[in-house]
Amino acid sequence: MSAPKPNDRQYAQLAWAMSKTGILGYGGGPSVIPLIRYEAVTRYRWMDDVEFGEILAIANALPGPIATKMAAYLGYRQKGILGSIVAVLAHILPSAVAMIFLLAFVEYLSNSAVVQGMIVAVMPVISVMLGVMAYEFAKRAYKGLGKVMVVVFCGISFVLLQLVPIHPAIVITLFLAYGTVHYRLVDRLKSKINKPEGDAS
Template sequence: MSSNNRSNPYIELTIGMFRTGILGYGGGPSVIPLIRHEAVVRYHWMNDDEFGEVLALANALPGPIATKMAAYLGYREKGVLGAIIAVIAHIFPTCIAMVALLSAVTFLSSSKIVAGMIAGVTPVIAVMLGTMAYEFGEKAVKGLGIYVGIGLFVISFLLLETVQLHPAIVIVLFLAYGTVHFKVVAKLKKQRGDKEGSA
């Protein structure tokens, strides 16, 4: 999207990240679909493929995933100042909520109403994460092929759940594999093209 057709990028970052901060209920993973919506669908800061790559790298780094994503998006749009604005806008609603509700924590923790609210929100978060995972899986299958895609899904599941490798290690392994995979595929296609050309 050209800069002529866009409003002030600082305003976009502030509103977009504030929205993810105020609507992201349940921790980092629940906020990722909201950040994706702002970055990919609403403001077109990047496409789905770029978002998937950034998300994979952010998962491999220490620290809260949502603030890392906010910082990257802000830096990508407007440098260091953009990163600062994006992070502050994202964490501001949480900070205000924590200060405002601190005096009522003991009461709210035992409240059946709050427990019901959490139980009601949980399925929504599950559906949002499931939708995003399906879209990423669909792209992986298109890029790698259905058999390789399913095979890698099974391997990653086993590494995470059976071997219990740290997610960062699994991400780094699959990033390395992806690099090798596409290089090998490109080389095979080139060799096949050369053979067909010489035939």
């Protein structure tokens, strides 16, 4: 029996990685993101943390479930349109099949102490995973923006998302728009600060 070709191996990797994220992603989209990041960045090294953060920001600004958008992008990045189809189907099919199979028991399961206990027990794990991912993104933001700007942006984000509140997609779009001109503004500010006092130009 011949060994699988590299192309076939990539399809298998996509299917296996996305099926795991679909099965283990309790709690909706945000809880799945650390799992997808682990598969894409740490395990298979399809991209680095910088690209993952950029794609995550763009995906959050677009309509639709975040996890399926990330799966579609990863599949397309690796194997084009067919890879995108494989990744999305692998991500959603296990959960969809399980839901159809368990539909008759959904009322019983929703009131089951065992199921409620499972959900409560997994919440700390999800919280830690999201916290670790947020910390690593914050470190990269610190390197790119500096401590003061990170604190300012976190404060602005908190106000816009929790106190106003504004839809997250709008906030992400505003920050993306600022990011497109960030380095130009910084360079211009530095040039003004370093400009000789006697220079009238």
